Amino acid sequence: MKSSVFLRKADMVKITEEQKKKYVENGGRTCPFCGSTEIDSDSLDADGSVAIAKVECLDCHKVWEDIFTLTGIGEAEEAEEDEEE
Numbered sequence: 001m002k003s004s005v006f007l008r009k010a011d012m013v014k015i016t017e018e019q020k021k022k023y024v025e026n027g028g029r030t031c032p033f034c035g036s037t038e039i040d041s042d043s044l045d046a047d048g049s050v051a052i053a054k055v056e057c058l059d060c061h062k063v064w065e066d067i068f069t070l071t072g073i074g075e076a077e078e079a080e081e082d083e084e085e
């Protein structure tokens with residue numbers, strides 16, 4: 001049997017477990033591939049308790065996803081209504 005060439009994902013870059021760990025330890029501030037701080041992330045796309053943001057390195061142009069999970073909630077003031085004293 002021939003192996004299918006269609007299974008190949010286009011330009012999906014592998015990130016090693018080591019790179020992932022380091023990236024998270026750094027707070028996601030540097031590119032996991034080249035270490036550049038020139039990275040640009042899209043707005044968060046939240047779904048329930050998980051949110052994902054696509055990030056691109058402006059130096060090596062690789063892309064990856066930041067994955068966030070909900071860890072708590074905080075109190076917030078309602079916008080612009082309680083201003084009288």
Ligand SMILES: [Zn+2]
Pocket residue numbers: 031032033034035036057058059060061062
């Ligand atoms: Zn990079």
